[in-house]
Amino acid sequence: MTQLDDLLADASLASLLALASAAAGGADIGVIDPEGRLLAGREVRSVAARRSPVTLDGEVVGLVVGEESVAPELSVLVGCALEMALVGARVQAERARVGQELAIGRRIQAALLPRRFPDADGWTFAARYEPAREVGGDLFDVFPVRGALDRIALVIADVTGKGIPAAVLMADVKALLHAAIDNAEAPAEALRRVNAVLVHERQSPLFVTAALLVIDVATGLVRYALAGHEPPLVARRAGRVEPLEADGPILGAFADSAFEERETVLEPGDAVTLYTDGITDARSPARDFYGEDRLLALVGGACGRPAETIAQAITDDVTAFRGEAEPFDDLTLLVVERRPA
Amino acid sequence: MNTTIDRVSPEVAVLALDGELDASNYRELITTGSSLYADGARSLILDLSNLAYMSSSGIVALHSLALIFRGQLPPDPEAGWAAIHAVSADTAAGEAADQVRLVNPTPAIDSVLERTGLRRILPVYPDRNAAIAG
Numbered sequence: 517m518t519q520l521d522d523l524l525a526d527a528s529l530a531s532l533l534a535l536a537s538a539a540a541g542g543a544d545i546g547v548i549d550p551e552g553r554l555l556a557g558r559e560v561r562s563v564a565a566r567r568s569p570v571t572l573d574g575e576v577v578g579l580v581v582g583e584e585s586v587a588p589e590l591s592v593l594v595g596c597a598l599e600m601a602l603v604g605a606r607v608q609a610e611r612a613r614v615g616q617e618l619a620i621g622r623r624i625q626a627a628l629l630p631r632r633f634p635d636a637d638g639w640t641f642a643a644r645y646e647p648a649r650e651v652g653g654d655l656f657d658v659f660p661v662r663g664a665l666d667r668i669a670l671v672i673a674d675v676t677g678k679g680i681p682a683a684v685l686m687a688d689v690k691a692l693l694h695a696a697i698d699n700a701e702a703p704a705e706a707l708r709r710v711n712a713v714l715v716h717e718r719q720s721p722l723f724v725t726a727a728l729l730v731i732d733v734a735t736g737l738v739r740y741a742l743a744g745h746e747p748p749l750v751a752r753r754a755g756r757v758e759p760l761e762a763d764g765p766i767l768g769a770f771a772d773s774a775f776e777e778r779e780t781v782l783e784p785g786d787a788v789t790l791y792t793d794g795i796t797d798a799r800s801p802a803r804d805f806y807g808e809d810r811l812l813a814l815v816g817g818a819c820g821r822p823a824e825t826i827a828q829a830i831t832d833d834v835t836a837f838r839g840e841a842e843p844f845d846d847l848t849l850l851v852v853e854r855r856p857a
Numbered sequence: 858m859n860t861t862i863d864r865v866s867p868e869v870a871v872l873a874l875d876g877e878l879d880a881s882n883y884r885e886l887i888t889t890g891s892s893l894y895a896d897g898a899r900s901l902i903l904d905l906s907n908l909a910y911m912s913s914s915g916i917v918a919l920h921s922l923a924l925i926f927r928g929q930l931p932p933d934p935e936a937g938w939a940a941i942h943a944v945s946a947d948t949a950a951g952e953a954a955d956q957v958r959l960v961n962p963t964p965a966i967d968s969v970l971e972r973t974g975l976r977r978i979l980p981v982y983p984d985r986n987a988a989i990a991g
Contacts, residue, residue, distance in 0.1 A: 676913040678880070723916060725973070744973035765974020769920055773974065797912065805910070845912075 520547065520555055520570065520578045523601055533557035536586075536594050543583040545594065550576055568595040572602050617679045622647050624683035625655070628690055634660045636668050636733045638784075638855050642823035644831050646794075646847040653682035653722075654792050654846035655690055662698050666733050669697045672790040672850050673726040674745070676766075685722050689714075689767070693728070703728040703741040704777035707764060711743070711775075714768035724767040727790050729760075729852075736782040736854055741775045743767045746793060749812065751819040751826065753785030753856070757812055760788070785820050787853040794845035795830065801839045810837075823853035858882050858908075860889060867897050871985060873904040878911045883918035890922040901926050902988045905962040916973050919957070923978045926956035955980050958988040 537545045546557030560581045568591040570578040582591045633641040653675030661667040675682045696706035725745040731738050744766035747759035764775035798806040818826045827849050858876035870893045959981045970976045982988035
C-alpha cells in the first residue's frame with residue numbers, strides 16, 4: 517500500500533500513461549510500487565528498462581518504468597505529474613479534514629447554547645450568536661442560580677482557539693462555571709475556582725476570557741466579575757452608558773489569579789449588553805476595526821430601548837460596517853433588560 | 858506580519874513585529890522565539906512599536922514565549938487536550954520573570970495586555986534601550 521494507490525481510481529492516470537506511451541511511439545510505460553508490483557499502465561519486463569522514481573517527502577513511493585525507447589525526459593515528466601497529483605490530493609484531504617473538524621466544533625458549540633431564557637419576573641433577555649467559518653469558541657449562558665428564579669446568572673465567554681479542542685474546552689468551561697456559580701456565593705469566587713481547575717487539572721493550552729453577572733431579580737442588584745473580558749455595557753434609561761469594569765486575568769493562564777468583584781444596580785428601563793471581541797474586532801472592507809467607541813456610541817443611542825431592539829441594532833450596525841467582508845471571528849451578544857415599571 | 862531580528866548579544870535578541878498578529882501567524886511567532894532560545898538567546902525583547910493589531914491568538918503566542926524563555930516546555934497551541942499545560946506561568950514563585958520584555962505597544966494593544974493579565978508576566982518598556990537595560 518502506497519500513497520499512489522489513492523490515485524489509481526483516477527481516470528486521468530490512465531490517460532497520462534496512454535499519452536506518454538503514444539508520445540514514445542507506442543512503447544510500454546507503467547507505474548510500479550517500490551516492491552515491483554504493477555499499479556497502472558503496462559508491465560515492462562526488459563532489464564534495460566528506464567526507471568524514474570516518484571517521491572513524496574523524500575520517500576520513494578513508486579517508479580515509472582518505460583521501455584528502452586522511451587526518452588528519459590518523458591518518464592521523468594510522468595513521475596513529476598504523479599508527484600504533483602499526490603501533493604494536490606494530500607492538500608485536498610487536509611482541507612476536507614479541517615472543514616469536517618470545524619463543522620463538528622460548530623455543532624458542539626450550537627448544542628451548548630441555551631434553548632430558552634429563564635422566566636424571571638420583570639426581566640427580558642435577547643441574544644445573537646453568529647459563528648465564523650474559521651475561528652470559534654464563543655459561549656453564552658443564562659440560568660437561575662441553584663435553579664431558583666430569585667437570582668439569574670449571565671455568562672459570556674470566549675476560548676482562544678478553534679475547532680474541536682476549543683469546542684470541547686467550551687463545554688468543559690460551561691459546566692465548570694455553572695457548577696461554580698451554584699456553589700460559590702460570589703462571581704469572583706466562581707471565576708477563581710474555574711481558573712484553578714483549568715490551570716491545575718486540565719490538559720489544555722487554550723485560554724478563556726469570561727464575564728460573569730449575577731442578578732438579584734427583585735432588587736436589580738448586579739454582582740459581577742471579569743476574566744480578561746471586554747467590560748459589559750450598561751445602558752441607563754436616562755441615556756448614559758457605563759462600562760462594567762473589574763480587574764481579573766484570563767482563565768487558565770496564571771496559577772495565582774485573583775478576581776475583583778463589583779456591584780451595580782439596574783433600575784427599571786436599564787439594560788446590560790455583554791459581548792465578545794468578534795463585535796469590536798469586526799472589520800470593514802477597508803480593514804478598519806468596528807471598535808469599542810462605535811459600540812459605546814451605538815449602545816448610548818439605544819438607552820431605554822428593549823433588549824431585543826438593542827441586540828438587533830448592534831447586529832445590524834456590525835453587519836453594515838462589515839459589508840461583504842467574511843466574518844473572521846464569532847459574533848456573540850447577550851442583552852438583559854430590567855423592564856420599565 | 859513581518860518580523861525583524863536584531864541580535865544585540867548572544868544572550869539578547871530584539872524581535873520587531875510589524876503588521877498584525879492573529880490566528881494566521883501566531884504559531885510562526887512562537888517558532889521564531891523557540892529557535893532564538895535554542896540558539897542561546899535568554900532575553901527576548903519584543904518591539905511592538907509597529908504592531909497595529911493583536912487578536913486573542915496573540916495572547917497565546919506571548920504567553921508561550923514567556924514560558925519558552927523560562928526554559929519550560931513550549932506548549933503546542935493547537936494540540937488540544939494532549940498538550941502540556943502552561944501551569945504556574947506567573948510570578949508566584951517569587952523569581953524575577955522578565956526574560957521576555959515588551960516595547961512600546963499601541964494603547965489598544967496595551968489595554969489588551971492589561972485586561973488579560975499578561976502585563977504581570979511581560980513587563981512593558983517605552984523604548985528598546987530601556988527594555989535592554991531592564
